[in-house]
Amino acid sequence: MPAEEFVAGWISGALGLVLGHPFDTVKVRLQTQTTYRGIVDCMVKTYRHESLLGFFKGMSFPIASISVVNSVLFGVYSNALLALTATSHQERRAQPPSYTHVFIAGCTGGFLQAYCLAPFDLIKVRLQNQTEPRAKPGSPPPRYRGPIHCAASIFQAEGPRGLFRGAWALTLRDTPTLGIYFVTYEWLCRQFTPDGQNPSSGTVLVAGGFAGIISWVAATPLDVIKSRMQMAGLKQRAYGGLLDCIVSSARQEGLGVFFRGLTINSARAFPVNAITFLSYEYLLLSWG
Numbered sequence: 001m002p003a004e005e006f007v008a009g010w011i012s013g014a015l016g017l018v019l020g021h022p023f024d025t026v027k028v029r030l031q032t033q034t035t036y037r038g039i040v041d042c043m044v045k046t047y048r049h050e051s052l053l054g055f056f057k058g059m060s061f062p063i064a065s066i067s068v069v070n071s072v073l074f075g076v077y078s079n080a081l082l083a084l085t086a087t088s089h090q091e092r093r094a095q096p097p098s099y100t101h102v103f104i105a106g107c108t109g110g111f112l113q114a115y116c117l118a119p120f121d122l123i124k125v126r127l128q129n130q131t132e133p134r135a136k137p138g139s140p141p142p143r144y145r146g147p148i149h150c151a152a153s154i155f156q157a158e159g160p161r162g163l164f165r166g167a168w169a170l171t172l173r174d175t176p177t178l179g180i181y182f183v184t185y186e187w188l189c190r191q192f193t194p195d196g197q198n199p200s201s202g203t204v205l206v207a208g209g210f211a212g213i214i215s216w217v218a219a220t221p222l223d224v225i226k227s228r229m230q231m232a233g234l235k236q237r238a239y240g241g242l243l244d245c246i247v248s249s250a251r252q253e254g255l256g257v258f259f260r261g262l263t264i265n266s267a268r269a270f271p272v273n274a275i276t277f278l279s280y281e282y283l284l285l286s287w288g
């Protein structure tokens with residue numbers, strides 16, 4: 001099993017993550033709290049109450065964890081394509097795989113990464129939703145003191161299953177949308193690259209950026225539900241399950257609720273995925 005894809009996936013995931021984290025914080029807050037009037041209001045309030053640091057809450061943990069999950073995604077995707085088409089990453093420009101194979105490999109990567117991602121994403125979302133300014137004398141301490149404390153508190157209160165809150169919604173979000181992600185990337189690269197050649201850096205940036213936007217547009221409705229299930233019982237009301245969360249969110253807030261965070265998600269998706277794909281392709285090319 002070629003391991004370079006896993007390493008390249010980890011490094012490229014970390015780079016994308018740092019670039020996209022402030023957007024991600026605003027998105028999570030808009031999706032789970034009703035106190036903000038929109039993106040700008042959320043950014044202004046976050047900056048006023050928590051300074052620039054507020055946008056980077058919960059980031060150290062994803063760097064160490066979620067970028068490992070990116071390595072599972074890219075590693076499984078590439079190895080699934082190898083199993084389906086018997087071609088390595090280097091051979092795929094000369095013998096491009098069919099879009100069906102790309103889609104199946106993407107869905108497989110998405111499905112497996114969702115289970116690795118679930119506990120880390122839960123902790124990230126819980127920390128991002130703590131709007132208290134950093135420890136000021138006299139102010140009440142935040143519920144979680146950091147990622148380890150957050151994981152330990154959830155584990156103590158709910159056992160190991162508590163750490164997988166929202167995992168179903170996450171799997172439903174990621175399995176098809178990661179198929180869409182890799183098909184979009186491949187399709188765009190092939191449109192702008194002569195047969196048999198490697199895509200230029202510009203093509204990789206644009207194809208990666210649009211793959212991010214299109215997959216996140218498709219993922220946003222279940223992303224909203226996933227974030228709400230993860231916050232259920234805290235800032236959010238408790239739900240009877242995934243379906244209850246979908247139905248009661250739609251009843252109370254209208255169908256528009258499923259598109260909350262769409263603009264910020266798309267604005268974040270372009271740079272994050274452009275840099276992720278560029279560094280991934282560059283690393284694999286330089287390792288030969």
Ligand SMILES: CN(C)C(=N)NCCC[C@H](N)C(=O)O
Binds near residue numbers: 173211212216276
């Ligand atoms: C639609 N979905 C779930 C995705 N496209 N997932 C892959 C995301 C890669 C990148 N780290 C990001 O956070 O955008």
